[in-house]
Amino acid sequence: MQQAATVGGYTLLAKIGEGGMGVVHLARRPDGERVALKVLRPHIVGDEEARHRLAREVSSLTRVRSRWVAEILDADPWAVVPYVATRYVPGLSLHDHVVEEGPIGGADLTWFAAGLAEGLAAVHGAGVLHRDVKPSNVLMEGRSPILIDFGLARVADDPKLTHTGWLLGTPGYLAPEILYGDDATTASDVHSWAATVAYAGTGHPPFGRGPSMAVMDRVRRGEHDVSGLPGDLARVVEAALDPEPERRPTVEELLAWLRPQVGRGRSVPPPVRDAPAAEPTLPVMLAHPDPDDHVTRPFETLVDAGPDEDPTVHDWDVAEYAAPRAPAGERLRRVVLGGAAALVVGAAVAAYPWLTSALLVVAVWLLRSGSLAASRAGDRRRLRGRRWYDGVQVLLGAPLDLVRSIPGTVLLLLWSAGLAVAAALLCYAVAAGVETTLFVSGSVLAAALVAGPGGSRVRSPLSRVVVPTARQGRGWIAGMVVLAVLGCGLGALVQTAGTSWAPAGERPFSDVSLPDAGILSP
Template identity: 55%
Template sequence: MHSVGDYTLLSVLGEGGMGIVHLARHEPTGQRVALKVLRPQIVGDEEGRKRLAREVGSLQRIRSRWVAEILDADPWGPVPYVVMRYVPGRSLHDEVAEEGPIRGRDLHWFSRCLIDAVAAVHDGGVLHRDIKPSNVIMEGRTPVLIDFGLARVADDPRITHTGWLLGTPGYLPPEILRGDDATPATDVHSWAATVAFAATGRPPFGRGPSAAIMDRARRGDHDLAGIEPNLRAVLDVALSPDAVRRPTVAQLQAWFRDPSLSIFDTVSAVDPAAARATGGAYGTGRPVVDRGADRPVAPTAPLVARPTPFEQEDDRTLVEADPTLAEPQRESGGARFRRTCLWLGLALLSGAGLAVVPVLTAVVMLALVGLLRGLSLAGSVHGERRELRGARWHDGPRLVIGTPWHLLRSVPSTIVLVLWAGGLALAAGLLCYAVSAASGVTLYVCGVVLATMLATGPGASRVRGPVRRVLSPLARSTGRWAVALLVLAAVAIYLVLRFHAHGTDWAPWHESPFGSAF
């Protein structure tokens, strides 16, 4: 393990444009902290280190349960670093990916806590300027804002001209994309975009190339479908491309205290320019410091799509900055072909099994169908419940306890599927008997037809779904796919050799229940 100052680095928590964040232990006290080792480009020369010291001095005054505040820093050491409160938990992006969108009261709580975090940062006299899902850590159901104000440390032409991404398109407002300076309205826009992602599980300005995302942001073309009407109306005005139309932080806090208020009436009753000049957006009268705060902002300038420094970024850099911008991966044609081969291999193996040990193979196949259908039904109910009201701590135990009931619920439709598949398999067997096919060939054909119909008949989607989730990861990798095929081939060869050595084993019967026909 390495040490930095009085801190022992335990593991890497993440990496960003400004540096690498480590989980560390403060040796004198044993306290666990998040320690960000800053890149040399960020601090640079003595002037840069002085600037970092001034910034950290002001940021250390911020204290809020909704913010991972700065505890310590050393701008002058051989390795400059900043120490923040360690927040155990997943980022909002990972939480939504694992648990689904946040709903109902949990969404109201999340939105209110996050706007209170923004207010706390502003009360410290700085702007955040990079609010996004990967900068929000979920401590249970409570959001904690990280990396507040540190973007200003990197606000230097020597850095911005070298391609460092000081924000994520999709969570940055149009005025920043135009190259204007950040204002309090900047954080309001980013807050709204982050809340929209939490509520829907998708970026409000969509995914895809960075230029397309920024163009939609400039035009205010956002997607808030699925959010409850009152909050959707608030987010709609907060995501306005015109900064003057956005509510202030204080107005948003007031709305969350009393959602019966109209956010539109509140916004129209306040002069946004006066609020920015007096710090009224935060209810404290304290000015917010930023490099552009001393000159007027022209939010009414036409939103012309012209090149910005962000448009020179590689789209992969944007995805690394915030994974919510990644385009959902589409399965390649090769992967589909490999998965089809695996499906075919399973069908052929089922036929071989039915030819060698027909009773045992049929029992195993039908039991697997019933089990897969019941588990799929339980999973669907579990997912729909989370989609409706968000994740809860008791979802896992409830899923386990409720699974037997869902297995029982699936029995009638499973019987229909089995009768359908069994009838067609029997028809195939009768055709083989009519042409005087050997008993082994007849059983083999019956097995292949039975397996195929169990995967394609009425209600078979609940069989295909769980099996596909196993086969798809194997098909994406040629190596794993080849190993899976070798395993299937090895089992098939074993069955063929056993058939040639012993014929058909009708256990638990000593001989075929169909008499001389088999």
């Protein structure tokens, strides 16, 4: 068997991306942790300037610490094969996510815009400019954006890169001042943030597609299309796409408006400045137009040397920026709905103990197997994207998932059954009737199956029903009415016909004398 390639002690597992200066691999550290390992291309390993560029990237990354940025874990720019290892984010790029799933909408779009702004705040707070914020440099970790690829980033107080006469970046996501040949500033990253948010929410680049000359001309003129973005967010994005840097909102202003939208901070007006549009200017010409340009291209005009402006963004504490929780009322409705469902299961156990118990065993087994299958399918999709045969692969793997879920299902059933027996013994101790004992034990069994070890794979599928039902008051009331009808119907059945032990002929331990009290007896 061929031995896997290694770089700097890391085992290369798969190629997951590439850029102008290097190739990115999924790799494993000696301790087993997976990382994203970026190495220089073979034909530029001997290029001293390429190594210096990688060293600048490492210097920039080590200054940034944020949950919204793929942080550096290890690097050696001067090794035989130079590399840099960063946190591995098992998700699609924003570009691929939009292609696969469509545009992001609703609260998820606001969360995306806020998270991306938090990432920029952390970058700027460390004295670094990203310079290449675009959909392919944003990975989706669930619904959260993670900034990657600081190959074009630089420390704010360093002199500019020495590639005078070259354009670094992607037309359509570069700020117009960079197209003029001016130095990048924090306002340039804000412009790129806005273009990326517009793509996330609309599914198309805000400055359109086509030859680089045409796209760059639209960028310089401020001719963008953000139709499809909701209300105030559209106004904020338009303000951030202003051709004049001084008229754009700062990252601080963006966060001051965005944080309250996701439940952090007090509400403030959108950071929109009323100002006349910039006058049209002549486009910057590229020597070789390329609609898919994302690497260095000759610039027709020379770039003047000069230092960057100091960043003005503070180092925000993004660790406190937690995912928004559901309102307290909605969480309470979920608990009440779940409790009512457990009581209905208890009533079903009181009416048909053996049949209900058998159905619970099968349901838990199938729910856990389905959850395992969904997790495996999700892992495959995050690693290599959606494929037409995903559904077939899930069906073919279903028998294996059914077998794999058996040990966890048995453990969960035994743990839950133990609690149900303990509840039955308590009922026996207080001389409760058979129906009452079954009702209490069945309710405890249902609750334990959801809360016990491995119960998360039962809760996850059930939450797809409980959460939407509890989200609105009317849906919750309808669900409660349905559960009440079922519970009362089963209770009435027990009162009139008693407990049915089918398929058995009589209850177990029938020789043990128990009070004959009913479940609904006063």
